[in-house]
Amino acid sequence: MTKGTVYGIISNLVHVKVDGPVSQNEICYIDLNGVKLMAEVIKVTGDIAYTQVFESTRGLTTGCPVEFTERMLEVKLGPGMLSKNYDGLQDDLNEMSGLFLTRGEYTDPLDENSIWSFTPLVKAGDSVSAGDWLGSVQENWINHKIMVPFRLEGKYTVKTIAVAGDYKISDTIAVLTDSEGNEQVVTMVQYWPVKLPIRAYASKPRPFKMMETGVRTIDTLNPIAEGGTGFTPGPFGTGKTVLQHSISQNAEADLIIVAACGERANEVVELFSEFPKLDDPRTGRKLIERTIIICNTSNMPVAAREASVYTAMSIAEYYRSMGLKVLLLADSTSRWAQALREMSNRMEELPGPDAFPMDLPAIISNFYSRAGYVYLNNGSAGSITFIGAVSPSGGNLKEPVTEATKKTARCFYSLSQDRADSKRYPAVDPIDSYSKYLEYEEVQDYLNNNIAPGWVNSVLAAKDLLLRGKEAKDQINILGDDGVPLDYHSSFWKSELVDRIILVQDGFDDVDKSTPMKRQAYMLNLVLKVCDTDLSFESYEELQPYYTKLINTLGQMNYQPFQSDDFRKYEAQLDTILDERRVK
Amino acid sequence: MAGKAFQKIYTKLSQITKATCTVNATGVGNEELATVGGRMAQVVKIMGNSVTLQIFSGTEGIGTDAEVIFFGKPPTLKVSDQLAGRFFNAYGNPIDGGPEIEGEEVEIGGPSVNPVRRKEPSELIATGIAGIDLNNTLVTGQKIPFFADPDQPYNQVMATVALRTKADKIILGGMGLSNDDYLFYKNSFENAGVIDKIISFVNTTDDPPVERLLVPDMALTAAEYFAIQKNESVLVLLTDLTLYCDALSIVSNRMDQIPSKDSMPGSLYSDLAKIYEKAVQFPEGGSITIIAVTTISGGDITHAIPDNTGYITEGQLYLRRDTDIGKVIIDPARSLSRLKTKVMGKRTREDHPQVMSASVRLNSDAANAKTKMENGFDLSDYDVRTLAFARDYAEQILAIDVNIGTDEMLDTTWALFKKHFKKEEVGIKDEFMELHWK
């Protein structure tokens, strides 16, 4: 293996003089008086390798020995990752010894001693290739597939496969032979370099199903597709993290991976302490059992922050290859971009806008394209749906990270300061936000067939009401209450109705915090019915009290269990209120 | 910090810039401290045998033959109970004429707490100030800044907050403090008779600005000692972090780094987060709470410094001079403590969250009425009553000099509701109305 010595140090950029070949992105360890600091090669010129160190370089001196590993930054994949709390380099945080994160301490992401009950899915003589399922073990409630390692190319023949029984992760569970008869031993563990996408699938169709999140302003108005991508830009304090936490609790996914990337430690601690207590609404088990948390908070080393989103994505791809529906959330991808910027500046690269690296848009787009819906070789389907939070500097959406993300993510959920200030949570702006999936014919068919006939038209009708209401409000503001026709007031109040009943959702109420699609469909149709009812008013002053009454009554329905007695009681009251002003 | 026998001494500088000098040396560690011609300096870059040092007070008058003495260690602080009651400069040297501290020498700016070893913040901090306790309750382990214009009395408010809390230790990190403000803090602490629970690390406007980069880490290293070794609740006051950021930009500029927004270094977010994230609640009971000051210019919070701060801290507080009563209040409309929901109604009376939101709402109705009045519109009866309420509310509750317990704040607010409003205008849940609308 190649060796080297430290030649130069600028913060966490370390120049290493090497005595042999090194590869881009190769991992090396710098020996600082016996403490091994992990680093990644990010550039090579002549016999100098530029490395970014995943730790503080304080006290490092020139001449310290460096050992190269011939491997890139990898994740260790196998059963036992669910419920774990990892740092950005996949160290198991719970296994770390001290109160503080000690430099140079790396822990095993998987438990080598756990026993797993293995069931084979192939027999000797079967032909297999990368990603094919050789057998399975039960990991919490997930049927965890043991797969042909992704790095193997071409066709293999199963020579032996372990019989059903108990095994540890490093026990041999299969021996495969390639066309030349070379043997390949397979255990339950495999490694994958995080910066490369796992491509062990047959095809990647356009997403065509919707992924329920329980959040009405997303599901009803701008649904995200299963295997789709979305992002939530918003100034500080507008509710990005609360929205992500709420999606992570209620989304209809088999598995949730949360990447806390460069944000507050206290917010992650909240996940640590809440998720073991909260029930998964769909399985009745605890939320933590279907969750993996990758946590590289803002005070943890910056290079590891950059790695953390890739670590999370690679783990998501691994589970997708088992035919699972994975939801990946990252808060916030801006911190990842800033980590790239810090390193690029230290390397004295030519800067792009706002001193971000020139290739930032390409990096972001490559990352988002790793999400998606896939058909595996055996015909089953798996997906990664990805939603990233973006923290635009100064709240200005014309900054490089937001703009680059907008070019690649298909759903745009823009959190607005005004809505947050007026406590209209979730503060997703209904006019600016969009879902491109709503334009996909296959998604439209899916929605119309699975939610309600004509559903897409209902959604567009709701959007029209919101837009017309906004235009009317603008006119009222310019011309005054009595300077506009009554219709303008009606338009405004109808948009208020849609906004306050469908879009505004109380994240802290047990009933309202998550709405199943069936209920969302019911409420949208009800609201549209109310808006379609011909009502008569004499003057604009009559509208506010009347619509306030309507909104209060419909709002009460949102707090009651669906179709409960109280729910029906308020619905009945609604008819009485409508009768007061219905045009006969 | 005189040179000792084993320290390496060099006397041949190969390069001198405005803020840095370069010397040929070996075996020098990154971030190591040194003196150059007697001035404090720190290693910022090593390339082969060339070691570049940043000289905190600048390079004016430094000669190529200046003596460079390496200390063999990064900045450190000796920690022990002896720190209590003492005043130090940015290097942790006493400036109060007292003796040197004896204790364990620890590196400042040490590693981060493992997130899984933290506890969710859950202990209320009472300050007696309603703008905080009633509307924006603070919690131990929280980090929150005052966003204040330079003419606002933020140092006075910070001192008041600090002295009214039950913190075991109060650590002041002063950056670019004017000498007057430094003496103000010193006097307030002495007059309050609590000097033995105060520790101060101070860089004043008389000191070189770059030195203040050491202040937060010094203060937080002392804080970690008391929070971890002694399980104490420690309150850290950092003022003014805008001046800290200015020093960061001076350094990065002199190092020829490419500036990002508002000529701040691209690493500003990480630099500030490293400080603020030292706020922590430990399961054993110790905690570090950070209250900071970020001065802003003309209320602009989109500037890179307040903007990055807002993305890091758990809310922010604004001061406002209430012209009706002629006193300073904490602005209920714009301030937010994000952790308040962790204690409101849980560690305080159950009606607290409802009373809080009702009073904030009625107060903002008053603000609307005021705009109406200023624009020459007629006021409704309701408008008139909200204005009267807002005045009473500011005078009896919000004014910074009012010092009462949370229960009393709640009772007084109820009394004001009753004085000015009808039941249905208050919009509080029936169960609380029955109990308190008397």
Ligand SMILES: Nc1ncnc2c1ncn2[C@@H]1O[C@H](COP(=O)(O)OP(=O)(O)OP(=O)(O)O)[C@@H](O)[C@H]1O
């Ligand atoms: N759905 C909601 N319901 C009620 N309050 C909310 C909701 N969303 C956000 N808030 C309020 O806004 C505050 C900030 O929300 P959050 O932490 O999600 O913001 P953020 O956009 O992630 O901010 P930052 O960029 O600083 O991380 C919360 O502490 C809470 O008080």
Ligand SMILES: [Mg+2]
């Ligand atoms: Mg957030």
